[in-house]
Amino acid sequence: MSASSASQKLVSAPVAHLEGRVRAPGDKSISHRALMFGAVTVGETTIEGLLEGEDILSSAAALRSLGATVDRTGAGAWCVRGVGVGGFREPSDVLDMGNSGTAARLLSGLIASHAFTSFMTGDASMRRRPMMRVIEPLSRMGARFIAREGGRLPMAVTGAPTMLPIEYRLPVASAQVKSAILLAGLNTPGETTVIEPEPTRDHTERMLQGFGATVRTRALDDGARAITIVGQPELAGNRHIVVPGDPSSAAFAVVAAAIRPGSDVLVENVGINPTRAGLYETLREMGAALTFENERVMGGESVADIRVRGGALKGIDVPPHRAPSMIDEYPILAVAAACADGTTRMQGVAELRAKESDRLASVAAGLEANGVRFEIGADYLHVQGCNGAPPGGGLVATHLDHRIAMAFLVLGTAAKATVAVDDGATINTSFPGFAALMNGLGAKIT
Ligand code: S3P
Numbered sequence: 001m002s003a004s005s006a007s008q009k010l011v012s013a014p015v016a017h018l019e020g021r022v023r024a025p026g027d028k029s030i031s032h033r034a035l036m037f038g039a040v041t042v043g044e045t046t047i048e049g050l051l052e053g054e055d056i057l058s059s060a061a062a063l064r065s066l067g068a069t070v071d072r073t074g075a076g077a078w079c080v081r082g083v084g085v086g087g088f089r090e091p092s093d094v095l096d097m098g099n100s101g102t103a104a105r106l107l108s109g110l111i112a113s114h115a116f117t118s119f120m121t122g123d124a125s126m127r128r129r130p131m132m133r134v135i136e137p138l139s140r141m142g143a144r145f146i147a148r149e150g151g152r153l154p155m156a157v158t159g160a161p162t163m164l165p166i167e168y169r170l171p172v173a174s175a176q177v178k179s180a181i182l183l184a185g186l187n188t189p190g191e192t193t194v195i196e197p198e199p200t201r202d203h204t205e206r207m208l209q210g211f212g213a214t215v216r217t218r219a220l221d222d223g224a225r226a227i228t229i230v231g232q233p234e235l236a237g238n239r240h241i242v243v244p245g246d247p248s249s250a251a252f253a254v255v256a257a258a259i260r261p262g263s264d265v266l267v268e269n270v271g272i273n274p275t276r277a278g279l280y281e282t283l284r285e286m287g288a289a290l291t292f293e294n295e296r297v298m299g300g301e302s303v304a305d306i307r308v309r310g311g312a313l314k315g316i317d318v319p320p321h322r323a324p325s326m327i328d329e330y331p332i333l334a335v336a337a338a339c340a341d342g343t344t345r346m347q348g349v350a351e352l353r354a355k356e357s358d359r360l361a362s363v364a365a366g367l368e369a370n371g372v373r374f375e376i377g378a379d380y381l382h383v384q385g386c387n388g389a390p391p392g393g394g395l396v397a398t399h400l401d402h403r404i405a406m407a408f409l410v411l412g413t414a415a416k417a418t419v420a421v422d423d424g425a426t427i428n429t430s431f432p433g434f435a436a437l438m439n440g441l442g443a444k445i446t
Contacts, residue, residue: 010405010424010435012412013444014392017262017310020441022253024245024270026051026076028430029175030301032059032102033207034241036110038080039068040087040186041211043237047078050243054429055100062107065091066118076243085235086187090116094154097122099356099400099429101129102176108134108157109180112143113187115161121154125356125400131155134180137168141184141192163188165231168195169224172351173324175200175275178227186213188231197224200324201275206300212236242299244271248328248403249431251279253441254308255332256410258288259339263310265441266293272304278326279333280306286313286340313340315385320348327351330381331407334363338372339414340385350379356429357399366408369394370419393417402426406434413443 031051036059038045050056052072060070060078066088069081083089088111095118097104104122108131111118121127132151139145142160147153165188170177178194182204185192205215205227214230250270257265272280272292283290289311292304313336326333330352337344352359364376371391373384392415396408405421412419427434435445 006425007423008425009420009422010409011418011420011446012409013418014389014415015260015413015442015444017260018257018413018441018443019264021266021268022437022441023268024250025431025433026243027246027271028053028055028248029102029201030203030207030243030271031056032106033203034243035059035063035070035078035080036106037207037211037235039063039066039070039082040085040110041082041235041237041239042084043082045080045082045237045239045241047080047241047243049076050078051246051430052076053432054098055103058096058098058100059103059107062095062097062103065093065095066111082237085232086113088114091118094119094121097126099123099125099426101126101356104131104153105134105176105180106183108138109183111157112138112141112159112184113163114159117156117158119154119156123400127153130354133172133174133177137166137177137181138184140166140168141188165190165192167193170194170196173198173200175204179204182208182215182227182229185229185231191228191230193226193228195220195224195226198321198324199225199275201273210300211239244298244301244303245269247271247276247279250306251329251332252406252410252434253438254283254290254306255336256413256438256441256443257308257310258283258290258313259336259414260310261312266305266307268305269303270306272302275325278322279329282316282318282322282326282333283336285316286336287311288313315340315342315344317345318347323348323351328403331359331363331403332410334367334381334383335407335411337383337385338367338390338411339388341387343382343384345380345382347380349381355401357401357404359401359404362397362399362401362404363407366394366396366404369396370411370415389414389416391416392419395420395422398423398426400426402429402431406431409438409445
């Protein structure tokens with residue numbers, strides 16, 4: 001886990017261009033869900049293409065502590081023997097979520113309906129992140145929580161023997177909160193409904209349906225959507241899940257190629273679910289030569305190979321309503337924006353302050369260290385592009401945030417001078433092998 005890993009400085013030197021074909025690592029969101037949902041079926045779930053990053057290993061360890069059998073059978077191949085809906089047992093030790101907000105929030109939802117007490121913690125980044133957003137709705141359903149001030153980890157969760165179904169309108173666009181409530185609803189009599197004002201990633205809904213749960217989604221008059229789960233099904237076991245590549249991880253190679261004229265890169269096997277694909281739409285609007293090839297459906301998710309050629313980009317206004325579909329991609333978008341001609345305005349992105357680090361502040365500090373001009377506010381970041389290579393030469397503080405580390409290493413490939421990040425070890429949470437993959441395309445990350 002990154003809390004215990006030694007920090008490791010990485011440097012990225014400028015290169016002429018990037019070229020080649022790579023395969024994106026497994027999708028982090030889908031990998032967490034495959035393990036967790038497998039753990040509440042009766043029977044055996046086999047998974048291929050699972051992301052073997054530290055975040056996912058945190059989920060796997062927690063599920064074992066709760067009584068599920070979770071085994072690795074080969075590279076990316078895993079097998080989960082579930083305990084059935086409502087079948088978890090009291091863990092004998094603290095559940096350590098490491099760096100993973102998805103593990104912490106989704107598991108809170110799952111354990112909230114079990115009549116035992118468990119304790120949850122995480123690394124220094126995770127212990128700063130808000131949990132009140134799940135504590136509040138799950139308390140309405142009957143669970144009890146004792147957390148640190150402001151609803152921070154470590155916290156204790158005492159589940160309710162019988163939960164109450166609720167209808168809950170999300171105050172923030174968050175797939176983690178939506179999923180936590182739906183997962184609590186899984187072991188709650190009756191129907192539990194979450195209303196989301198903006199569509200967020202829908203992997204929970206899709207995969208639960210794949211396991212045989214009844215999940216209905218309907219559009220409301222005000223443009224919101226209501227997602228209802230019918231409680232206490234017996235989820236079908238013996239499913240095989242194929243995890244597609246992660247669009248949020250693919251984004252680093254794609255942007256690295258897009259900002260370097262002469263580059264030509266194909267990233268294979270990338271999930272292009274519309275609730276995740278906002279960055280790709282944005283890059284096209286900026287003028288990137290980006291195409292989806294060989295589009296297909298894999299395990300209920302749309303997948304494509306993404307081909308991108310380097311060229312000139314222009315600054316654009318990124319609409320706030322697009323934020324949920326690219327919420328993890330703003331750090332790397334800021335890097336694309338730094339190389340573009342003109343200003344890129346990212347608006348309505350206050351949620352970035354609640355990620356692995358305060359990403360608005362971390363990105364701004366990284367841009368500053370590398371000679372890129374910007375304007376920052378409570379919920380916006382405007383990046384003034386350098387119309388080509390940014391100065392570079394900076395040392396970037398990653399604050400235990402994998403995406404800050406990867407984004408600024410990509411900046412280094414296209415800058416005038418080498419860019420360093422203080423801690424590359426955190427990349428292992430979501431993208432083990434990142435430096436080797438990028439170097440295979442021609443980057444110089446050491
Ligand atoms: C995720 C949802 C998003 C995203 C995170 C993964 C998920 O978080 O940032 O990396 O798997 O549901 P929020 O729900 O907090 O927006």
